Amino acid sequence: MESPETTVAGDRAAGLRLRFGAAFAGRAARGTTAPVARRVLPPAQARRRAGAIGDPLFHTVSLAFALSVLGLAAVVGVVLWRWSAASRAAFGWSFLATSTWDPVFSRFGALPFVWGTLATSAIALAIAIPLGVGAAICLAELVPRSTGDALAFLVELLVAVPSVIYGLVGLFVLVPLVRTAGGAVARALGSVPLFAGPVYGIGLLTAGLLLAFMTVPFIVAISREVLLAVPETQRDAALALGATRWETVRHAVLPYARTGILGSVFLALARALGETMAVTMVIGNRPEIAASLFAPAHTMAAVLANEFSEAAGDLYLSALMEIALVLFGITIVVNAGARLLIARVRAPAGAPA
């Protein structure tokens, strides 16, 4: 006569109950009482099964891994918080509103760097999103599958190119291009503040363009995967209703893939916010806020890369640490915002992400 304690499910439940209490055991018991044939074990083996450590060990170890990743992020935050203490004490909140960066007289303010980071990222996304999503739609929907696969492979290779190489390409190709084309625009529209000022070739616009080139492959690669994962039934249904190709994509495919595409956009944004070497080569490294797209600027990551190794003096170092803390904070806020947006987008769409 089989009793619950000697069945496999009963064994697992008994084992888990020993370690984690009723919750886990109950779930395990429920899970394995679905219509599955139960094996009956002889009492000796059943007793050994009751002490099985495989699953609990797996739970513990993977929980430990997850917590360690969170722990690492927490450690970064704590370390930055402590090392920026001198600067926070000296400047308080005005650090985020001041524009001077003077290591000689120890007057520091992060505003130009925050502006540069956000402005270059905004320019990058404004160019990369339409370009990237458009390219993904083309590669997923319009082009024959084999060609699409080949082109997507090439695009994915671009994701792996180191950023220093992008920086060099930017310096030798993009800068002269912006200088000539931008020069023409500045001559025509020079009265508009957005295009005012001398065009050096390096500046906010060049950095934004370079970041767009660096982030488009992310968006294309991920969005294409997401678009390909949309079930054919969606497209078939739209086409059966008489929709054109564009209408199918617009109404049947894109809403389904919306979460994934948003996810890829935020991944691209994360890269743009943190990009250091490529940006510092083409942005002009001038901590100043100007309205013009052609003006040089500075970003938080660039100033850290440039000035950290030679920074002598506690307040200077502490100010750089505070800039790192601000960058960390902005990254967290942007990513949290991304998560919330994706969650909000997911719910009304009703389609699985």
Add this chain to the structure above:
Amino acid sequence: MRIVLLMLVGVLAAAVPGRAAVLVNGAGATFPYPIYSKWFDEFHKRNPDVQINYQSIGSGGGIRQVTEGTVDFGASDGPMTDEQLAQTKVPILHFPTVLGAVVPTYNLPGSPRLRLSGDVLAGIFLGRITQWNDPAIVAENPDVTLPAEPIVPVHRSDGSGTTYVFVDYLTKVSAEWAKSVGTGTAVSWPVGLGGKGNEGVSGLVKQTSNALGYVELIYAVQNELPYADVRNAAGRWVRASLDSVTAAAAAASADMPADFRVSITNPPAADAYPIASFTWLLVPSRIPDQAKGTAIKQFLEWMLGDGQSFAKALGYAPLPETVVALERRALARVAVGAP
């Protein structure tokens, strides 16, 4: 299995760096790294049981590490300030090793040979002089046709000894610069674009017409960049060269302070190049480890003697004899062994 273990032990034993009885660690300035690495290599050849390891992490890093005692000696392109010296556990001594110079480089059609005085340089980097055909520049360069174009100043975006020397000079020749900008390895530049490293500045200058930047002399010579003559305190126009730089140091050695923390920019000598500087090794005044201390003192002794002969080949100006003599006497201040 045993064979694998034996092989592993054999490989590990062979991988242990050869028989250096004494390992000395140093860190600091990037500017003198080529000559330092040549010196440490040559010294090791002559003293095989001494291995000196140097990491060029920047002058700021060198000062921090030697203050905390994590390295046996440091190196810096700028002398430590009084505040920094106050924070050290053991007093740190400065020993000049070689000389470097900074030259103004520019991008003008035809690459004419220009003369730029300290006033003009300060004016350009303060944003007071904005056009190449400004009367001040034209007055100093009567036989050059200067374009009626805006100057694009280029400076260093990263903290560096090169910047330190250049702004130290500008502080001395311009009261306005001293008041509004000051001296440091990184300053708040009133105008100009920032390039990372000598290569960043020269890259920007080469790419941007009508640009004016500053780079190390060695860098300008090796990369064949055009650079300007600068007027020294004696009123002569001097072109930067290893000899004019050594002359600048010789001029300063007359009033050399005992701790060698001196700025030799804008010296009064007739043939001295005004934008020059020492680079220093930072050595604690007491080194508890007997072997390391002896090794460091032996190295310094050698550096002041035979070592100086390697400097010119690598583009560094050697120390003048007067300074070498003063340093030899100062070596006695480094105490070795436990007190």
